[in-house]
Amino acid sequence: MPLHITLIEQLKNAGHRMTTTRREIIILLSECTAPITAMELLAQLKKRHRAVNKTTVYRELDFLQAQQLIHVVQFGEGHKHFELAETEHHHHLRCIKCERVEDVHVDNELRLAERQIRKKSRFKIMNHSLEFFGLCVQCQ
Amino acid sequence: MPLHITLIEQLKNAGHRMTTTRREIIILLSECTAPITAMELLAQLKKRHRAVNKTTVYRELDFLQAQQLIHVVQFGEGHKHFELAETEHHHHLRCIKCERVEDVHVDNELRLAERQIRKKSRFKIMNHSLEFFGLCVQCQ
DNA sequence: TTGACAAACGCAACTCAGTTGCATTATAGT
DNA sequence: ACTATAATGCAACTGAGTTGCGTTTGTCAA
The missing domain is CATH 1.10.10.10 (Winged helix-like DNA-binding domain superfamily/Winged helix DNA-binding domain)
Incomplete structure (x- = not known):
């Protein structure tokens, strides 16, 4: 479907x-x-x-x-x-040259970061936004 | 100084x-x-x-x-x-209620993520932006 | 200290994304 | 088909950010 x-x-x-x-x-x-x-x-x-x-x-x-x-x-x-939003939660790689956007998954690493933050600052994280900027394979 | x-x-x-x-x-x-x-x-x-x-x-x-x-x-x-920019590289925790912004450091965890991305997608990361949204201690 | 040059500035007019109020149209249930 | 109301179009607006141009001001050399 x-x-x-x-x-x-x-x-x-x-x-x-x-x-x-x-x-x-x-x-x-x-x-x-x-x-x-x-x-x-x-x-x-x-x-x-x-x-x-x-x-x-x-x-x-x-x-x-x-x-x-x-x-x-x-x-x-x-x-x-x-x-x-239906698509699986993910982050983006944005090429600063051709502006193309790729998806990427790094949530395991982030979960670690979030746990640390919660412990250190008692801040209750509900959401996050992570974008990487750089050069894609074609533009390097 | x-x-x-x-x-x-x-x-x-x-x-x-x-x-x-x-x-x-x-x-x-x-x-x-x-x-x-x-x-x-x-x-x-x-x-x-x-x-x-x-x-x-x-x-x-x-x-x-x-x-x-x-x-x-x-x-x-x-x-x-x-x-x-002089201030050490860091990320932000933004409270969705009082709008207050706190600084936070999670670069060790992110470096791991970046290495993985470079390996998987050959994308050359020059920069990133990471913001967390949630509730600060006072607003929880 | 002064004069000259270019950087920095203010102003007014503009662009463009995004919003609002209100009258009109179209959808879904009867 | 009829009706209630959600969705739409339109025009006018807001507010951030930009541009061109004439004026002011900081710097440096005389």
């Missing part, structure tokens, strides 16, 4: 309306190989001849975030990037 | 002008206990009766970044935060 079908069913079952735009945005997000900004999403929709208003895109992203179906990734340059 | 004095001397020796505003901004940054945004910096300057133009603040931050005296920290909410 493709991921976007599951998500669409999930929303319907939770009693939410499934509009053409919402469906299209979910499909688009499920096809993304890297986190995408609101404006990039808007451009993609236009490309597919579904010219929606930017307000709608922002509101839809808010909605999907509230439903915990997507989450925010923040890179150094400033704009929020969104990706489906 | 206070940090800001060192930085001011360093800039002078490199042949850069030391204007009243530049000096004030460096001092202000050196007094910060947490990364600060451009607009916060602007507000602080106004408080000290040095009402500079926002353009100047942005240009000065660009300058200090080019001199590698400050670097950017990005939290989830969108705006760039700046802090002196």
Whole structure:
């Protein structure tokens, strides 16, 4: 079962309306190989001849975030990037030259770090954001 | 020797002008206990009766970044935060309730992660950004 | 100390991402 | 098909960050 079908069913079952735009945005997000900004999403929709208003895109992203179906990734340059939360938790390698983003998993190492932090500072960690910047194989 | 004095001397020796505003901004940054945004910096300057133009603040931050005296920290909410680069490399714990930021050191654990990434993906890591979000002792 | 040059500055006008209020449209259940 | 309301479009707005240009100011050499 493709991921976007599951998500669409999930929303319907939770009693939410499934509009053409919402469906299209979910499909688009499920096809993304890297986190995408609101404006990039808007451009993609236009490309597919579904010219929606930017307000709608922002509101839809808010909605999907509230439903915990997507989450925010923040890179150094400033704009929020969104990706489906359904995908396994991971981190990103961002090439500073070609801007390409790869996924990477280093949670075992991080868990160690989190345990230390909890012990040392009594800070209760709920979430974290880890991004690496450097050069990908092609750009080195 | 206070940090800001060192930085001011360093800039002078490199042949850069030391204007009243530049000096004030460096001092202000050196007094910060947490990364600060451009607009916060602007507000602080106004408080000290040095009402500079926002353009100047942005240009000065660009300058200090080019001199590698400050670097950017990005939290989830969108705006760039700046802090002196002179301070030892570290990461941040950000309380999602009171917004307070604490510093934390977990580089040993991260080095392990970086080595693994280099081995697995041949990605050359130049830098990273790691922020933890959660509840500080007071807010739990 | 003064004068000259370039760096730094202020100002106004701009760009662009993101937001808000309100009127209109479309979805889902009856 | 009808209705209630969620979702949408539109226009106007906000606020961070940028740009061009004319003015001011720090530095250095005379």
